[in-house]
Amino acid sequence: MAFDVCRGGFDLEVECRFQAEWTVIFGPSGAGKSTLLRLLAGLEIDEPSRRPVVRVVLDGKPLTDSARGLRLKPGHRKTSLVAQQPALFPHLDVAANVGFGLHKLGRDERAARVAEMLELVDATGLRRRRPADLSGGEAQRIALARALAPQPRLLLLDEPFSALDGAASDALLLRLQGWASQTRTQVVMATHDASDALAAAAEVALLHDGRLAALGPAGQVLAAERARLLNRLR
Amino acid sequence: MDWQALALTLKLATVTTAILLVVAVPLAAWLVLGRARWLAAVEALAALPLVMPPTVLGFFLLVMLGPRTAFGRGIAGLLGHPLAFSFAGLVVGSVIYSLPFAVQPLVAGFAAVDPALVDAGRLLGAGPARLVTSLLLPLARRSLVAAAVLTFLHTVGEFGVVLMLGGDIPGATRTLSIVLYNQVENFDYAAADRTAAILLGLSAVALAAIYLSRRKADRLGLGGRQRGGSRD
Numbered sequence: 001m002a003f004d005v006c007r008g009g010f011d012l013e014v015e016c017r018f019q020a021e022w023t024v025i026f027g028p029s030g031a032g033k034s035t036l037l038r039l040l041a042g043l044e045i046d047e048p049s050r051r052p053v054v055r056v057v058l059d060g061k062p063l064t065d066s067a068r069g070l071r072l073k074p075g076h077r078k079t080s081l082v083a084q085q086p087a088l089f090p091h092l093d094v095a096a097n098v099g100f101g102l103h104k105l106g107r108d109e110r111a112a113r114v115a116e117m118l119e120l121v122d123a124t125g126l127r128r129r130r131p132a133d134l135s136g137g138e139a140q141r142i143a144l145a146r147a148l149a150p151q152p153r154l155l156l157l158d159e160p161f162s163a164l165d166g167a168a169s170d171a172l173l174l175r176l177q178g179w180a181s182q183t184r185t186q187v188v189m190a191t192h193d194a195s196d197a198l199a200a201a202a203e204v205a206l207l208h209d210g211r212l213a214a215l216g217p218a219g220q221v222l223a224a225e226r227a228r229l230l231n232r233l234r
Numbered sequence: 235m236d237w238q239a240l241a242l243t244l245k246l247a248t249v250t251t252a253i254l255l256v257v258a259v260p261l262a263a264w265l266v267l268g269r270a271r272w273l274a275a276v277e278a279l280a281a282l283p284l285v286m287p288p289t290v291l292g293f294f295l296l297v298m299l300g301p302r303t304a305f306g307r308g309i310a311g312l313l314g315h316p317l318a319f320s321f322a323g324l325v326v327g328s329v330i331y332s333l334p335f336a337v338q339p340l341v342a343g344f345a346a347v348d349p350a351l352v353d354a355g356r357l358l359g360a361g362p363a364r365l366v367t368s369l370l371l372p373l374a375r376r377s378l379v380a381a382a383v384l385t386f387l388h389t390v391g392e393f394g395v396v397l398m399l400g401g402d403i404p405g406a407t408r409t410l411s412i413v414l415y416n417q418v419e420n421f422d423y424a425a426a427d428r429t430a431a432i433l434l435g436l437s438a439v440a441l442a443a444i445y446l447s448r449r450k451a452d453r454l455g456l457g458g459r460q461r462g463g464s465r466d
Contacts, residue, residue, distance in 0.1 A: 043353055044269060075359030087350035091372045100368075101358030150358065 014212045018188060020203035021180060025190040026222065027207035033190035034084070036207070037156045039064070040188065041081040042074040058154055058186075075101075078153035082160045086143035088131035094118070094142050095127040101150040117145035120179055121172065136163030141172070148179065155180065157189040161196065169196070194225035235428060236413045243409040246321070247389040250328040254336040254385050255378070257329070262340035263366045267352070277341070284334045292398025295327050299399070319401050324409075327399040328389045335384040343377020344370045379447055383440045390436055 014036060025033050038044075039054050042064060054071075056064040058078070064071045080101075088097050095114050102110045118124045121141040131139060140163050147155065161169035173196075180187050191197055197204055197218055204221040206214040214221045265277050283291060299317040300306045310316040317323035347370055355369050371378060393411040400407030402416070410429055417426035 041357060043356070074353070074356040075361070079357070081353075081357050083350060083353075085350055087348065087354040089351060089354070089369065100355070100360075103359070103364070146354075146358070 014207070014210075016205060016212055016215055018186070018203070018205070021184075022177065022187045022189070022202035024197040024202050024204045024218065025188060025207055026192070026194070026197045026204050026225075027190075028192055031192075031207040032210040033192070033207055034158050037081060037158050037188065037190055040154070041079050041156055042072055042077050043081070079156065080147035080150065080152035080154075081156040082140075082143050082147045082158065084159045084162060086131075086136075086139040088134075088139055088142055088146070090131050092131075093127070094123070094129050094131075094134070097131070097142055098127075098145045098149050100146060113149055114145075117149045118142075120148065120175060121145045122175075137165070137168060140164060144172070144176070151183060152185060155185050155187045157187065159191055159193075160189065166195075194222055194228070197222055198225070235425075235432075236408075236410070238405055239408050239410050239413045240432065242321075242405065242407075243390055243411075246324055246328060246409060247386045249325050250332055250389045251336075251382055251386045253325070253329050254332060255382060258333070258336035258340055258381060258385075259366065259371070259378075262337050262344055263362065263370055265337075265341055266344040266370075267362065267365065280337045281334045283331050288331060288392070288394025289398055291331055292327060292395040295323075295330065295395070295399050299323055299326065318399055319403060319407060321400075321406050324396060324400045324407055327395045328392060331392060331395045332385045332388045335388045336381045339377045339380040339384060340374070343374030343380075346377075347373045376448060380444055383444050387437050387440050391433060 014032075025036060027033055039052075040056055042056075052066060054064045054066045055062070062068075062070060063077045063079070088094075089100065092100070095111075095118075098114045098117050099110050102113055105113065114127070115124070118127055121144050123138065123141045123145065126134065126138060126142065129138075131142070134142065140160060144157075144160060161172060164172065176187075179185070187202075189196075189202075202218055204214075204216065204218045205212060206221050261276075261280065265273055265280075296318050297303065298305060299309060301310065301316060306316060306318070313322070317326060351369060351373070352365060355365050360368060391411060392409070393415065396407065396409050396412060397415070400409075400412075402408050402412050410433055414426055414429040414433070417423075417429060
């Protein structure tokens with residue numbers, strides 16, 4: 001992927017290749033993580049002050065190539081995004097939310113997939129609840145189930161566990177890693193929390209001021225962060 | 235009481251409202267979901283009847299639909315009669331005249347839907363039609379009701395366009411507003427009182443229905459900006 005995007009006074013200039021099954025984009029708030037995920041997902045960004053240069057290729061197939069005026073629609077990229085805010089559809093119950101992206105499946109297949117996804121995120125008991133009746137953590141689980149249900153090739157996670165406590169977050173991360181590995185789904189997760197990045201034990205792209213500062217194994221790229229966390233524990 | 239005029243007025247308002255909802259829902263969705271800058275010009279065009287004097291609009295339509303233009307002659311050839319001074323002509327005029335009353339509440343309602351929900355729908359493969367039917371309309375249903383009621387009432391009270399484009403043909407173009415105008419012109423104030431009371435009553439009942447439905451929606455927690463989310 002390659003981006004050269006300007007939003008207001010903020011420049012995002014990134015060019016890299018994510019090859020690992022699980023990549024963490026790590027950086028402080030405002031580093032450009034969410035913008036980068038939106039561009040990967042094919043969503044528009046607000047009012048770019050100059051023409052953005054964006055090139056996203058997945059499995060050798062271009063999804064976005066601004067030079068050629070190509071941008072596959074978000075629903076046609078086999079890509080799902082779990083944003084920081086769960087954005088559950090308030091007029092639909094949990095089961096309908098999770099099944100929203102499965103309209104091409106038959107009723108039975110859809111129901112089975114919804115049940116499978118709810119089980120994966122440990123939310124089977126919530127299927128008839130409305131989003132307004134869910135806690136923040138429950139809503140994030142449902143948003144994750146909804147994003148996984150269409151079985152995307154690329155899963156984008158933007159601080160997806162921010163409303164979950166440490167233990168619940170770790171447990172869900174473990175389940176998600178197992179699922180991604182089993183279904184050969186490539187995951188790109190943005191976080192500003194070093195412990196999330198280290199727990200994922202993945203390739204880490206360090207983003208700073210809209211630039212890619214480092215890309216490599218979590219242990220290497222986040223060595224300083226790891227030492228800081230360990231010092232805090234002592 | 236001119237029952238024929240009342241029936242014609244209600245028929246005109248019903249047909250106009252039905253047509254306008256079919257036209258205004260996709261138009262409003264396009265204006266809200268579209269990103270092109272020139273959509274501002276479309277929005278301005280759709281709002282033009284708000285500031286255009288009804289008599290001017292009626293005059294333009296009378297000329298355009300009459301035998302002086304190729305368009306008017308073409309329509310007359312197609313239907314076997316000119317559109318001007320007919321019920322169908324009144325419907326065309328009413329649809330154009332009431333367009334902003336259908337489009338603007340819908341634009342406001344659709345724009346109030348959290349963009350994150352629309353993004354989520356797009357990511358899950360929803361095209362424009364499904365975004366409208368599965369997300370925007372259910373989340374902005376009060377705006378749909380408001381658009382329908384405002385369009386209906388605006389058409390019921392229409393005078394300038396009706397007079398210019400339809401004239402005063404009983405059973406074809408004579409609506410209650412024309413009847414009221416005739417009654418006042420003939421100094422028949424008793425009859426004019428009754429006609430005016432009916433027009434006023436229709437407006438009051440319909441507006442009360444809008445506000446009642448709004449209060450009911452607020453009680454059920456469906457009011458205000460629709461955000462995806464949860465309690466914390």
